[in-house]
Amino acid sequence: MGKEAYGTPSRRDVIRAAAAGAAVTVAGSGAAEAAVPSATSGGGPRDRAALGLRLQGVQHFGLTVQDMERAFEFYTQVLGGTEVLRDGDFHGQAIHDTLLTDQEILAAEEGISPATIGVPDLAGGTQRLDVRFVHFGNVVIELLQYRDATQPSGTGHSFAEPRDHMSPAYPRSMHICFHIRDDVDPDKFIADLEAESARRGMTQVKANRVVTVRTEATRRAAPRSSNTNKIREGKSNGWTLIYCKGPEGEQLEFVQALDPIKRTFAEARRRHLDKTGR
Template sequence: MSESDNPTPVGMRLQGVQHFGVTVQNMDRAFEFYTEVLGGTEVMRDGDFHGSEIHNTILTDEEIIAADRGIVPATIGVPDLMGGTQRLDVRFVQFDNVVIELLQYRNEDQSQGSGDSFAEPREHMSPAYPRSMHICFYIRDDVDFNQFITDLEAESARRGMTQVKANRVTTVRTEQERRDAPGNANTFKIRQGKSDGWALIYCKGPEGEQLEFVQALDPVKQTFAEAKARHEAKRS
């Protein structure tokens, strides 16, 4: 039997997750948050991408949708990379086990990293929408999770990043109620079932992006370790 008749399964050809990407409204603000607040390290930055190849690579599907609907592509957030009216800039930020890619689509008359995106930010940011994505960060086992959230909000506010707000486990319906919630209301801790030992909080980032912070203690920590070992065994 030839190799083509019995190919290596698709999933066995992967090396894991390389990065998560988030399109931002303001590149400098987002970069400051992910490097100076969350402590990531810059990998590289590049930009001024435009032309037909990059436009088609990223935006063909949206162009087809606009053509089918008979509408101007820009009305559904499609930048003109092909003609160069808009440009794409990227920055990569390294964390312990994953890379975050920040992308900004800006107008050509703006320099890299300055100004706002050419498109307006989305108004509906519920994580329940299909196609919504989030970036999840591990918190070390020895860190006080509730205090981490308090400090994250305070440090972000000090930098003018007022969008960085964590949800609470208690019911709040105003920003004042959110601020007044006790510190022990910051973290949802699961103490039973398969997820026993898992703690999480959902938080918006400086661009309105959905973030999650988690802590995984035993027994769920062991569950993940065993699954990782089984996965690595399949590849050996």
């Protein structure tokens, strides 16, 4: 059956998928000290700190591409990056909802087919997601390709043409990923982020959920445990991810990388530094 929809978070496709990976070794961000009111109570000391103090800096930059092999060649052979890992054929309801909930809500509100605004059918498996990570010593580039299921992984073009829409499946779309500290509860972090952004009038800042929702009201009402997608098996074991729109509509991601995926990236960094003589 391949990497199809899963029933519980223990299934591999829970979305090893966005595998969203990147340098777990990225330097800290030196976040501002300004106090941020917590939206919820409880948690450890770090969970009550200002949002900026719960981050370790930028985790990776992601780029959705039309041609995976061409992009991979450029970033590894032309620019000299080091391959971390490649994974793919991701599909199923969980990965679809994690990455595309906001666009499904938009399509429902407009009464249009999600495909018309660049939403691939990962839920049904008509399209698949492939990812490759390239390490540059202090940052990782994630290459993503959303392709038709009939198209072999790593070949051909993306199922969608480059267009100026918000779906993360469009080629030339980029996202910025921030690294959540190991001792922070990521579910609470995103709840606090949404609350603080709303307090400032930044209503565009909304995180997707890992349960199926098609209205803004049901997204807000979803349980906190659905705020993050926790991968606990496969190559991306230890990865937790959140997809969220920024205040200008830009695509953001927040991840927490624990062992064993943390060790995978640390080893890739060592190999890259050895290769470049640093």
